[in-house]
Amino acid sequence: xxxxxxxxxxxxxxxxxxxxxxxxxxxxxxxxxxxxxxxxxxxxxxxxxxxxxxxxxxxxxxxxxxxxxxxxxxxxxxxxxxxxxxxxxxxxxxxxxxxxxxxxxxxxxxxxxxxxxxxxxxxxxxxxxxxxxxxxxxxxxxxxxxxxxxxxxxxxxxxxxxxxxxxxxxxxxxxxxxxxxxxxxxxxxxxxxxxxxxxxxxxxxxx
Numbered sequence: 001x002x003x004x005x006x007x008x009x010x011x012x013x014x015x016x017x018x019x020x021x022x023x024x025x026x027x028x029x030x031x032x033x034x035x036x037x038x039x040x041x042x043x044x045x046x047x048x049x050x051x052x053x054x055x056x057x058x059x060x061x062x063x064x065x066x067x068x069x070x071x072x073x074x075x076x077x078x079x080x081x082x083x084x085x086x087x088x089x090x091x092x093x094x095x096x097x098x099x100x101x102x103x104x105x106x107x108x109x110x111x112x113x114x115x116x117x118x119x120x121x122x123x124x125x126x127x128x129x130x131x132x133x134x135x136x137x138x139x140x141x142x143x144x145x146x147x148x149x150x151x152x153x154x155x156x157x158x159x160x161x162x163x164x165x166x167x168x169x170x171x172x173x174x175x176x177x178x179x180x181x182x183x184x185x186x187x188x189x190x191x192x193x194x195x196x197x198x199x200x201x202x203x204x205x206x207x
Contacts, residue, residue, distance in 0.1 A: 019048030019204035021067055022196055023078040025057055028177035029118055033079070035181035036193050048204045057084035064095040075203035077110035079196045081117040088113075110199040112192035119163045119173070121190035122180040128158045134179050135165075 024030055030051045037044050044051065054063055057080055067074045076097065080088045085103045088111055092098035098109035106113060114121045123131050135144050147153060147165050156164075166176045181189075 017072070018050040018074055019207040020050070020075040020077060020200045022049060022051045022200050023054055023060065023063055023067075023076060024051060025080060025084065026053055026055065026173075028173040029053070029079050031174050032118060032122065032177040032181040032193060033197060035178050036189055037197055039182075039186055040197070042197075042201070047201060048207070049200050057081075057087045060088060060091040061094065064091055064097065068095045068097060070095070075110075075200075075207055077112075077196050077200040077203060079112050079114070079118075079192060081114055083117075085113045107195055107199075110196070110203065112196045112199075114190070114192050116163075118177060118193075119166050120159070121192060122177065122184065123159055123162050125184045125188045125190050126180055128162060130183060131162050131180065134176070134183050138175075138179070 022033065024033065030053050033051055034044065037047075037049075052063065052067075054060060060078075064076070065071055067076060078088065085106065089098065089101065089103050089106060092106070092109060092111065093101070098106060098111070101109060103113065115124070126134070132141065132144070135141055144162075144165055147168065148161050153161050153164065167173050181193075184190075
């Protein structure tokens with residue numbers, strides 16, 4: 001691996017050595033997990049947990065090399081979209097973190113899979129009406145309605161329209177990940193998000 005990339009990835013462990021690292025694909029995942037942790041009464045930094053954005057699932061192998069058993073030896077957990085689960089499984093297998101596990105078995109190694117992606121999980125948890133309420137509170141309901149009238153969107157289900165809308169502008173995914181995670185009833189939080197934080201806290205406590 002390029003030494004510069006190694007230093008960059010190792011920076012995920014700063015400041016100091018974390019008790020556990022949660023690997024996520026992007027900023028929206030990090031935003032939702034940070035909100036969930038706070039609502040559960042936890043401070044990730046105080047718990048020694050770092051949420052590291054990888055910039056996409058294809059970078060997982062590099063992070064595992066630096067942070068995993070052959071590198072810093074930090075306890076790891078992670079969250080991914082369903083489409084990226086096979087990528088995660090292969091990378092974890094190569095790193096010796098989940099040998100022989102199937103995609104369905106990934107949670108046993110601390111890696112949790114969203115049914116489609118983070119947005120899908122949050123939309124299911126809050127419901128389409130609740131999501132539209134959040135969009136309306138941001139003054140973007142008219143933008144949503146215009147988006148729904150586009151030829152490519154007219155015949156799609158509402159949930160699919162909402163998922164696509166949340167990703168149509170730079171920064172919108174991260175914004176709504178935070179807002180939707182705030183709006184969902186705590187008892188209805190998506191299982192993958194609850195699962196990965198629970199796993200990370202247990203790993204941190206045992207470290």
